[in-house]
Amino acid sequence: SPPSLWRLTDLVAQRVRIADQVAAAKYGTGSPIDDPVREQQIYDSVAARAPELGLDPAEAVRFFRAQVEASKLVQRGLHARWAEHPAEAPATRPDLTEIRPAIDRMNTGLLAELAATRQLRTARTCPARLLVAARVADVVHRFDALHARALRAATAATCAV
Numbered sequence: 001s002p003p004s005l006w007r008l009t010d011l012v013a014q015r016v017r018i019a020d021q022v023a024a025a026k027y028g029t030g031s032p033i034d035d036p037v038r039e040q041q042i043y044d045s046v047a048a049r050a051p052e053l054g055l056d057p058a059e060a061v062r063f064f065r066a067q068v069e070a071s072k073l074v075q076r077g078l079h080a081r082w083a084e085h086p087a088e089a090p091a092t093r094p095d096l097t098e099i100r101p102a103i104d105r106m107n108t109g110l111l112a113e114l115a116a117t118r119q120l121r122t123a124r125t126c127p128a129r130l131l132v133a134a135r136v137a138d139v140v141h142r143f144d145a146l147h148a149r150a151l152r153a154a155t156a157a158t159c160a161v
């Protein structure tokens, strides 16, 4: 299929969704939502891999900062929701060490999509196209207001205009 912003937006939405699992892994454990060491590892890895993909390292890191902020927005929102409505809290606790490899694979896929969409992301039409893709993703992923807000935050640093 021709290059579009859909694959990128769908992957971003999947990364927003997996924040639910991360939130469940940390809930009630005392583990903080913010893990600056893990975040820095992601930024270093992304910056190192960017040039071979034809991406500006600073631009790639900016994009991933938005992904991380969006994940933490979901985690904070869910923790607040679960504290207020304990019946909605997850009954089982996933293992964070099993979720992070999935996030690593998403990060690799996102880097590849960033490279594949370079021209689209620098086009003047990018913001409008991205808005449409995000609306579609909200529906496809059945996002509630919290996840829709996180998806907007995650896509904020996508267009290079």
Ligand SMILES: C=C(O[C@@H]1C=C(C(=O)O)C=C[C@H]1O)C(=O)O
Binding pocket: 022, 033, 034, 035, 036, 038, 039, 042, 067, 068, 069, 071, 072, 100, 103
């Ligand atoms: C997703 C996590 O929570 C936060 C968000 C991160 C991310 O989006 O990659 C990384 C570290 C944490 O600050 C995690 O701890 O793995």
